Amino acid sequence: MGFFDKIKKAFMNEKETQPAEIETDETQTEAEVEDKVSETQPVEQEMTEQTQEDSFENEEEPKNNLEAESDPLTTVTPVIHAEERVDPEIMEEQAEEIIVQEKYEKGLEKTRKTFGERLNELFANFRSVDEDFFEELEETLIGADVGFDTAIKITESLRQEVKLRNVKKPAAVQNTIIEKMVDLYEAEGIEENNALNIQENGLTVMLFVGVNGVGKTTSIGKLAHEYKQDGKKVLLAAADTFRAGAIDQLVVWGERAGVEVVRGNAGGDPAAVVFDAVERAKAENADILLVDTAGRLQNKVNLMNELEKIKRIIQRELPDAPHEVLLVVDATTGQNAMSQAKQFKETTDVTGLVLTKLDGTAKGGIVLAIRNELHLPVKLVGLGEGIDDLERFDANDFAIGLFKGLLKVED
Numbered sequence: 302m303g304f305f306d307k308i309k310k311a312f313m314n315e316k317e318t319q320p321a322e323i324e325t326d327e328t329q330t331e332a333e334v335e336d337k338v339s340e341t342q343p344v345e346q347e348m349t350e351q352t353q354e355d356s357f358e359n360e361e362e363p364k365n366n367l368e369a370e371s372d373p374l375t376t377v378t379p380v381i382h383a384e385e386r387v388d389p390e391i392m393e394e395q396a397e398e399i400i401v402q403e404k405y406e407k408g409l410e411k412t413r414k415t416f417g418e419r420l421n422e423l424f425a426n427f428r429s430v431d432e433d434f435f436e437e438l439e440e441t442l443i444g445a446d447v448g449f450d451t452a453i454k455i456t457e458s459l460r461q462e463v464k465l466r467n468v469k470k471p472a473a474v475q476n477t478i479i480e481k482m483v484d485l486y487e488a489e490g491i492e493e494n495n496a497l498n499i500q501e502n503g504l505t506v507m508l509f510v511g512v513n514g515v516g517k518t519t520s521i522g523k524l525a526h527e528y529k530q531d532g533k534k535v536l537l538a539a540a541d542t543f544r545a546g547a548i549d550q551l552v553v554w555g556e557r558a559g560v561e562v563v564r565g566n567a568g569g570d571p572a573a574v575v576f577d578a579v580e581r582a583k584a585e586n587a588d589i590l591l592v593d594t595a596g597r598l599q600n601k602v603n604l605m606n607e608l609e610k611i612k613r614i615i616q617r618e619l620p621d622a623p624h625e626v627l628l629v630v631d632a633t634t635g636q637n638a639m640s641q642a643k644q645f646k647e648t649t650d651v652t653g654l655v656l657t658k659l660d661g662t663a664k665g666g667i668v669l670a671i672r673n674e675l676h677l678p679v680k681l682v683g684l685g686e687g688i689d690d691l692e693r694f695d696a697n698d699f700a701i702g703l704f705k706g707l708l709k710v711e712d
């Protein structure tokens with residue numbers, strides 16, 4: 302099943318769970334309606350509560366796990382008999398998946414809403430699908446930060462389809478626009494490896510790079526917390542020695558996550574800090590070393606030289622490291638994030654992106670631009686300021702979060 306079908310399915314399922322929709326459906330008997338309402342409503346309520354509590358890991362009651370099974374987004378809705386034993390591990394996994402999906406939907410709410418409003422405006426302003434309509438659509442897409450090339454690609458492909466199918470009314474192309482976007486997103490992501498390169502045995506070193514304020518330190522703190530929770534030995538290196546404040550900030554995150562921070566003096570040599578950190582990580586058999594770096598782009602040559610030096614130091618100690626060089630970009634900056642990524646990519650071997658602050662922006666469409674124009678895999682996404690608000694990039698969850706609410710019910 303392609304992404305678009307999955308989104309449609311998730312969308313239709315949600316529609317079904319809304320009692321108002323069910324009541325007006327005249328093809329169903331009353332008993333069926335009641336059945337449906339009692340089946341779906343409490344689950345939805347429960348889900349919201351569970352997400353707020355966010356406490357699945359400590360949850361031992363099988364009650365919640367059973368309910369998680371009947372999530373409207375999953376395809377499985379088996380009847381579970383009381384006497385049947387349920388594998389708690391599988392149940393927990395599914396519950397986790399639901400929480401992640403909800404985080405994505407919540408994090409992408411602003412993007413979805415803004416883009417939806419713009420699309421509505423477009424449809425309200427045009428009575429027929431003509432050249433003006435296409436031009437306006439192109440602008441709407443560019444405004445949604447999907448990127449210039451991407452906007453043109455989507456519009457062009459829609460133009461052809463409209464001609465082929467002889468469509469006249471704008472409302473008839475709404476789902477097709479979404480479909481084109483989803484298809485492009487899916488096609489461009491086929492070869493993409495979004496997984497973090499983690500060493501099963503031995504130390505994994507990840508370098509975090511990017512300009513000031515994008516969320517490097519915060520993302521490191523969140524990731525450190527996650528690995529620590531998983532029982533891994535984690536070490537942080539405060540190689541952003543430019544400002545004392547930057548070191549202190551990482552130390553605070555280290556305390557929050559319960560992991561040690563290797564630090565030097567403010568103004569000191571970042572490569573020396575990294576050297577110490579790698580030595581210590583090796584001596585203590587650490588699993589994960591996360592390296593925070595400075596990001597002064599105004600001094601591009603120096604910055605890149607410094608990063609290269611840090612990399613060389615790491616490689617001398619551990620030849621196949623760093624295992625990830627993650628470029629952190631702030632989604633709220635839209636096209637600026639794109640140009641930062643292009644610059645870094647030219648001078649450093651970036652292995653992936655961390656896209657932060659998606660929760661605070663309507664620019665989530667940037668993921669399309671990244672896929673279509675940058676060809677760097679997004680590996681992590683920041684969906685909030687909290688310690689748990691960093692997620693692995695999931696192309697499927699992202700597509701559903703981005704597009705689901707934009708579909709129209711087909712007659």
Ligand SMILES: Nc1nc2c(ncn2[C@@H]2O[C@H](COP(=O)(O)OP(=O)(O)O)[C@@H](O)[C@H]2O)c(=O)[nH]1
Nearest residue numbers: 513514515516517518519657658683684685686
């Ligand atoms: N809303 C939101 N804020 C974030 C996210 N990631 C980072 N921030 C905020 O962005 C600001 C800068 O982050 P920081 O980690 O200091 O950036 P750095 O200079 O790259 O290390 C801080 O106020 C963070 O709380 C995110 O995913 N969502």
Ligand SMILES: [Mg+2]
Nearest residue numbers: 517518541547
């Ligand atoms: Mg920082």
